[in-house]
Amino acid sequence: MEEIAIKVENLTVCYKSLKPYSIKKNFLRLHRNKKDIFEALHGVSFEVPKGQILGIIGKNGSGKSTLLRALAGIFSADEGKIDRFGNTISLLAIGVGFQKELSGRENIILSGMLLGFSETEIIEKMPDIIKFAGLGKFIDMPVRTYSSGMYSKLAFSITAVLETDIILIDEVLSVGDQRFKKKSYRKMKELINNEERTVIIVSHSIGTLRKLCQKVMWLEGGEIMMLGDAGEVLDKYQAYMDSET
Amino acid sequence: MKRFVSDMKKYYKYAKYSAKAELKSEVAGSYLNWIWWVLEPVCLMLIYAFIFGFVFEAREKYFTAFIYIGLTLWTFFNLNIKSSVKMIKRNRAIIGKVYLPKFILIESKIFENLFKMMISFGIVLVLLIYYKIPLTWNVLYIIPLMICLIVLTFGFMTLLMHFGVFVEDLGNVVNIGMRLVFYLTGIMFSIETRIGRENPQLALILGKFNPMAFLITSFRDCLLYGKTPEIIGILIWLAIGTVLSVLGIYIIYKNENNYVKVI
Numbered sequence: 464m465e466e467i468a469i470k471v472e473n474l475t476v477c478y479k480s481l482k483p484y485s486i487k488k489n490f491l492r493l494h495r496n497k498k499d500i501f502e503a504l505h506g507v508s509f510e511v512p513k514g515q516i517l518g519i520i521g522k523n524g525s526g527k528s529t530l531l532r533a534l535a536g537i538f539s540a541d542e543g544k545i546d547r548f549g550n551t552i553s554l555l556a557i558g559v560g561f562q563k564e565l566s567g568r569e570n571i572i573l574s575g576m577l578l579g580f581s582e583t584e585i586i587e588k589m590p591d592i593i594k595f596a597g598l599g600k601f602i603d604m605p606v607r608t609y610s611s612g613m614y615s616k617l618a619f620s621i622t623a624v625l626e627t628d629i630i631l632i633d634e635v636l637s638v639g640d641q642r643f644k645k646k647s648y649r650k651m652k653e654l655i656n657n658e659e660r661t662v663i664i665v666s667h668s669i670g671t672l673r674k675l676c677q678k679v680m681w682l683e684g685g686e687i688m689m690l691g692d693a694g695e696v697l698d699k700y701q702a703y704m705d706s707e708t
Numbered sequence: 709m710k711r712f713v714s715d716m717k718k719y720y721k722y723a724k725y726s727a728k729a730e731l732k733s734e735v736a737g738s739y740l741n742w743i744w745w746v747l748e749p750v751c752l753m754l755i756y757a758f759i760f761g762f763v764f765e766a767r768e769k770y771f772t773a774f775i776y777i778g779l780t781l782w783t784f785f786n787l788n789i790k791s792s793v794k795m796i797k798r799n800r801a802i803i804g805k806v807y808l809p810k811f812i813l814i815e816s817k818i819f820e821n822l823f824k825m826m827i828s829f830g831i832v833l834v835l836l837i838y839y840k841i842p843l844t845w846n847v848l849y850i851i852p853l854m855i856c857l858i859v860l861t862f863g864f865m866t867l868l869m870h871f872g873v874f875v876e877d878l879g880n881v882v883n884i885g886m887r888l889v890f891y892l893t894g895i896m897f898s899i900e901t902r903i904g905r906e907n908p909q910l911a912l913i914l915g916k917f918n919p920m921a922f923l924i925t926s927f928r929d930c931l932l933y934g935k936t937p938e939i940i941g942i943l944i945w946l947a948i949g950t951v952l953s954v955l956g957i958y959i960i961y962k963n964e965n966n967y968v969k970v971i
Contacts, residue, residue, distance in 0.1 A: 478969050532804075532968070535805075535806065535807065536807040536965075537803070537804065537805070537806070537807055537965065537968055538965055538968060538969065539966060553806065554805055554806065561801075562729050562730070562733050563733070564732070564733030564734075564736040564737065565729055565732060565733050565736070569729060569732075572725065573722075573725060573726060573729055576721060576722040576725055576726075577722060577802065577805075577806050578806060579718070582721065582725070605736065605737075
């Protein structure tokens, strides 16, 4: 019996009339306009065993990023529940919140602390992160001087080296130059071989998912269209995408 | 409540570090760097001393110290309150990426402004020595007063942060409100002597129902004039601050995961 790392039951996430309103608008309009509810995810249930690499694929707006954010605990579920069994979790997305005026080194500590690591733990792993990011002398320069590639490289390195139990990756493997891409692939492979880590990847790249994942989930309009072995699902998805054009 | 304590413990270090980072990035790249932390309050103090001492011929005792205490406390309160309205929007990048109890952002801001306030209090100390103001044991009252100020500020901030997410123009309202409170607080003058002579009732109301006026008067009493501040007043405002904070934390916990969907 394998251990479950994440269990999602009947998850529904809505974006409803939560638009910010201004006082002026409220004065001018006596009756509230009716709520427009948009269900980004509807009744999604699945489980991910420990150590598995799960890929998520789907069209734009099919709810992939919403699902990841819900898993990371950033969004609350409107219905259903997510059980993380006490695993630590981190979401890796492009364009993270660095303090632009501070050096890369200080931002590593800041981001690490946000992920729930202590300062000493981070300082211990600092050399690994810096080496992995490969930014050279830029690591001591303010982050605002970084190019967008360097920015993403640093972000990826922090999450990759400071391993949480569950790692969520949102469209980030395509960052950086060829060499960094190779390096991050290797790191991903390493994570696959590591029985302890559970990884969930969102990507549009069928090739990437085919190479990295064991299982793939195909999301369509906020619902699971298919969930199964990577090859099988990706073939179907490919056929579906081709047929639509 | 339990969750609040455990979250506080878990993220306390982060709040401190991020406050430090914020302070550093504020002066990073400027020529005089951290000297600005001291220079800015000193210059402000000189400006106010000049305007109100010479131009308006203020007659309060130990005038410069009098104004400066008021100004120091007000700046702390003002900066915190104003920043709380846009707190969530400004930190969108962080909030969209990891879960963070949102009041930690407030805590971090308070740390940041507390540090600035401590520097200002250093200047107050210099002024006390300069005026050769006799210190009494009443000085120790600044500790409960300080706690009261922080708890009250925190309470107001939690509520403003929450509503700031949903009400876009709350910032404008707060700006006007704060300006009004600024003049009603008696930072440049003493409410008791200026308004109190002709309108004792009004002065009493202004002094008692405005927490900042009460706190600033108390600080001045115990630092400058060696008087004991009203202990009941401190307790009442501390209680109000605690109620506001608990309410604010409760609301934030209930809604915080919806903030991301709005911004």
